[in-house]
Amino acid sequence: MRRSHKETKESASRITRRGLIVGGAQAAFLGVLAMRMRQLQVEEADQYRLLAEENRINMRLLPPARGLIFDRHGIALAENAQNYRIVIVREDAGDVDATLARLSRLISLSPEDLEKAEKELKRRSSFVPVTIADRLPWEDIARVAVNAPALPGVTPDVGLSRNYPMKEDFAHIIGYVGPVSDYDLSKLEDPDPLLQIPKFQIGKSGAENRLEHLMRGKAGFKRIEVNAVGRVMRELDRKEGESGANIQLTIDAGLQNFVQARLRGESASSVVMDVRSGDLVAIGSTPSFDPNLFVRGISVADYRTLTENKYRPLANKSVQGTYPPGSTYKMVTALAALEAGVVGVEDRVYCKGWIEKGGRRFHCWKRSGHGQVKLKESLMRSCDVYYYDVAERVGIEKMSEMARRLGLGERHDIPMSAVNGGLAPTKAWKREQRGAEWVVGDTLNSAIGQGFVLASPLQLAVMTSRIATGLEVQPRLVKSVNGKEEPGGPWPELGISERSLKAVRNGMFAVSNNTRGTAYRTRIAADGMEIAGKTGTSQVRNISKAERARGVFRNEDLPWERRDHALFVAFAPADNPRYAVSVVVEHGGGGSTAAAPIARDIMLRALYGELPPLEAYPSDQRAAAQEMMDKLELREIALPDDGKVRA
Template identity: 40%
Template sequence: MFCVIGAFSLLLVRLFFLQVIEGEEYRRLSENNCIRLQSIKAPRGLIFDAKQRLLVDNRPAFNLTIVPKDARPVEKTIGRLSAYTQIPEEAFYKKLKGSRRRGAYKPVVLKPDISRDLLAVVEAHKFDLPGIAIEILPKRHYLYRYAAHLIGYLGEISAAELKSGQYPESQGGDSVGKFGIEKSGEGELRGKSGGRQVEVNARGQVVRVLKTVDAVPGCNIHMTIDHRLQVTAESLLAEQVGAVVAADAETGNILAMANSPTFDQNAFVTGMSHKDWNTLITDPYRPMENKVIQGEYPPASTYKIVTAIAGLEEGVIDENTTFFCPGYYRYGDRTFRCWRRSGHGSVNVAGALTVSCDVFFYQVGQRLGVDRLARYARACGLGKRTGIRLGHEGDGLIPTAAWKKKRVGVPWQRGETLSIAIGQGYNLATPLQMVMLTAAVANGGTLYRPHIIKKIVSAGGDIVLEAKPEAIGRLPASPETLRIVKKGLWQVVNGSRGTARLAKVDGVRISGKTGTAQVVSRKKNEDKQRKNVSRHLKPHAWFVAYGEKNGEQIAVTVIVEHGEHGSSAAAPIARDLIRAYFMADEEEHHAE
């Protein structure tokens, strides 16, 4: 009896220890084995154009995953999976090896975004594959292969981004915006993840769902760009290397932003090989660069708008001041050539803009000096970022005497001002800066901050943000000065001596300015041998313009790298884009 009682006493003590003292711990371990939490990724917000056309959507993606603890013996499960899917075992082990630090019950993605055929194979053999599951996630889908630099793309979050604190709800393996609107609108586009509590059996398969907290989709972004105008811009630029940007002159809204060459955003979603990535980043034409905001070029003769404004406002010239152009200008011991070797004769400021006379603006620049020119250029929005809601915007460069002394270590030479006055030398500007300057000239002097987001709407339909025109300053020009400058720009397109007569469109009042930005100094006889000059040594072709019809105004800037002549390479692109804009308005008006 004593032995029996002693044995049962030991059993009771052990049961008391396991169920009462250690009961909570074993209950926790048991629940971890049969009840698990699964994350529900939030669908990313959609992106629309200004007229409600869907540009960026989400599609379901099926990820092949494994829970190592449930897949025991792992070697046997992996072997079966390889046989069923025809995927080498080494590929699966490579994924497992890279995730050793994850918890034993955390799913590891063996192959992301599998095909529906492969999905069917796995589902058909799921009872032979313990620990193997299909995870369904929303995947980004770009409906049109355009505006890649503006819309941007997604990529896997990096270790540095995780540590930055800018992505509080993200974890390794998540996709975040890397470029364009996808990056700058990350906070609004990214929703709030949900989760569910599920009960699983010994094979790791879900038996039932106990509780679900739904994910909250991200906000939808409505951009300011017009689908049809964007398509037109990209098609006009397709055979060139350069950029086109169009803006509403009365609001600052960006209507189109095209870059060439471009890239396929969906390639980043589906996965890109190292070879393809290296091809993109080593391409000499820089397809990954948003040339509209990052490309910094000498503004060439388009800068003469600034020189004209400065000269008129400072009183060094007036509307009737004329200078004689024999085709060159001697300053000190140097001879500065005009683009037209035979000269332009006597011209005033409007006429000098019309024929793009270098000699006239050499003399205006000489009288102004570099620092006064720089003050007006910066007041016109050059040499600083516009503030557009996109990352990596370039500043451009407006030189001063102090800047050169600090940067180069030598004093400014007065002869250098002559080159600055016609947009050469150290001057640099982005196409976006030039289109906002052009828009300000068109609208009477108001500089607007460029907007690419029209409104942001929550998944429930509430307006989170609605952009309104944001004036950030005024051109340093009186109404009379603007009248004179606009007269010259009108004659550039419509005058008998204008340099951009190819830009004329019947029924639309178009004004503009051509520019030819040298990338290297030319030898004296090189102009006679232009056909033999390598393409990469040819000048960049600029054209800035604005079109008016029925009270509407659109400003356009075109840069064609190594296009040589703004009149022949850039002006026709701007002309066709302006024509398309007003034709689309007429078609919509008739449809209504």
């Protein structure tokens, strides 16, 4: 069908208008594109030039400041000290050997330092900073800064490093930090990205390790611009991390220092506990070590010295060490028998020096025997035969149940490394662990804290606190976190009758205050501060029948490792208990001669809050007490108000 001339003309007109619209739109688009290209290539050329070279924006983590640790009075125990160090970037240094040679003329660098630095420089990328020396004095940093033009690629730097100002005193409590290892990472299912930071330090032992989740803090970050090979071009912005929580312990730094000083020279441990709150105010273990050595990277020689010492300075004997508790366990046996009704306070047991059961003789420590003995005398004079007799009647199950009620055979939840649960044995335990049936001899040995029974100094302190109060006191090491008090008490009652507890307390009082008591010589003479205690001596060797016939070897005649352990537990004041103390001296001999004097000195220091007056000692012992105090190597401890007190 043919169009008319008019229709053809109108159609052409419409096509022309559409063409103009499309052409105009294209022209406008090209104009905008041209303007944007000019803006990118001319006006913003500097901003995008680095990106054009394949630069990219990276996020880098910033390690937070680690939380601090204080004692109960606010004295710093673990702090973050400024660490001045020198770093070098290989690509900026040019001739690295020449630069290091010039640097070594300005600061002291050992051949070992230089060799270590050269290995690290070869291992790292050329643009990664490598630490040449750290923990430098400000004078060295200033000297390097002044000579910067002659030291290309060398830069003074400052960071934070862990420092333990009390050194050996708190090594076993606080522990130490160290760089994250592959082993550390292997133990974690979803490790914190912070742990990937080179040389980032985490808690390796003690409270540093157990409270790591609180003290580590949260990472900050910085945005940096790096090129295709990872070299940092510039920092764009940063956000600092969140510092870790500050921890306040229940420990008294002054008392802790005294305990460590008093135990020095022995392979020993001691725990002091507030019987009302459960606060652990001192936890001593000797010999000790300087945890700062591990932070800085302990040398092979120093580490060998620690590991080859027969007194085991790396072991925390106060919570990790478990020992046969010896006669300190007799309170457990006595309470079990009293509560079971198998013996009364006034009942007597005849001790002739031994008792025979199952064709075997079980001997008392006193060869001639103690004669007729009541409960109070059995504790006061530590008669073994009395406890052999009542143990056979009460049985191991009730004895071990009482032990657990008093805190033995239980792993107490405090933030320290390798806290041991000890052992309160049962018939089922022996069957499962030893593949043998329980026999009466096992019960008799357990009655006097020998055989399978094991307890740590911490557990013995808990036991003594519970006897002193009749409450289920739990030990507490952390007082507050970021100023917020941690829960502690009130404690429920043990469920032991006051009559039974009073009978045992009276026996413990007689141990230290009756002239026939095994610890009478280590009594406290000050009125109102009398101590109630119990001596213990635990054998580490079997005494044969032949040895008994010719006479038992004295401890001093035996090699150190074959001597008996010496133990003592006590609470004071006897009529209004405030503190409980336990002392274990490994291979120390007798509890009355080796452990009790130490425990009394520690108790007096705790009660007085300072070195005790000589009047607190019996008159004939005051000269010896003064000599002991003069020999102690005590620290001067700076209080938070900047005052000075002698520990």
